Amino acid sequence: MDVLYFAWVRERIGLPKETVTTDAATVADLVEELRAKEERYAVAFSDLSALRVAVDQELTDFDAPLAGAREVAFFPPMTGG
Amino acid sequence: MRVVVQEAPFDFGAEAEAFASGRHDMGAVVTFTGVVRDFGGGGLDAMEIEHYPGMTQKALEKIASEAVERWSLGDALVIHRYGRMEPGEKIMMVATAAPHRKDAFEAAEYLMDYLKSRAPFWKKEHSASGETDWVAAKDEDEDALTRW
Numbered sequence: 001m002d003v004l005y006f007a008w009v010r011e012r013i014g015l016p017k018e019t020v021t022t023d024a025a026t027v028a029d030l031v032e033e034l035r036a037k038e039e040r041y042a043v044a045f046s047d048l049s050a051l052r053v054a055v056d057q058e059l060t061d062f063d064a065p066l067a068g069a070r071e072v073a074f075f076p077p078m079t080g081g
Numbered sequence: 082m083r084v085v086v087q088e089a090p091f092d093f094g095a096e097a098e099a100f101a102s103g104r105h106d107m108g109a110v111v112t113f114t115g116v117v118r119d120f121g122g123g124g125l126d127a128m129e130i131e132h133y134p135g136m137t138q139k140a141l142e143k144i145a146s147e148a149v150e151r152w153s154l155g156d157a158l159v160i161h162r163y164g165r166m167e168p169g170e171k172i173m174m175v176a177t178a179a180p181h182r183k184d185a186f187e188a189a190e191y192l193m194d195y196l197k198s199r200a201p202f203w204k205k206e207h208s209a210s211g212e213t214d215w216v217a218a219k220d221e222d223e224d225a226l227t228r229w
Contacts, residue, residue: 007215008215054133054136054201057135057140058136076215077198077218077223078200080198081115081200081202
């Protein structure tokens, strides 16, 4: 699936998008896999309360299942308007 | 209902004039415009707004549809820019039309509250001294959603 990063999450990880092969059942499981990859991921995902997640372009939470998901995006709380 | 996400500036006067024109059953039109604000003393060089292209349009349409339904609006307009903007430039606007002003005002506030915290935009400030800072979301903006 495609994993997207925005704002300071993108800057900390150092890329806007990557394709990940995973069997993660939930967003939280995917986060654990990403954290284990490299230090920069561990840093970006160190405090989940500072992050928001969208699965297939819909806001959701870290318990959300990933079955059938094509796109997961991680970003800080939004600042529109 | 119209939702526009664009990098280019928009013509606020023309948009406000055209909005809900030709409707004779809407007694109230409310418009709100957000402007890049310098935080004092010329300290802000520019504001850069990042967004999530695949999601932004859908998220804004959902928010606008909810407002139209809840306040029985005759029409609603949301325009939100992304990219680099200088102090004084208009970032976004909303417009609502309803038979009565209370509904038009409330719906506009609802749109603004949800745009702030539920539309995938992120602001980064570029200061004149060359520093950059992501604007942090405020607790009060999140709290504002609870009143709806």
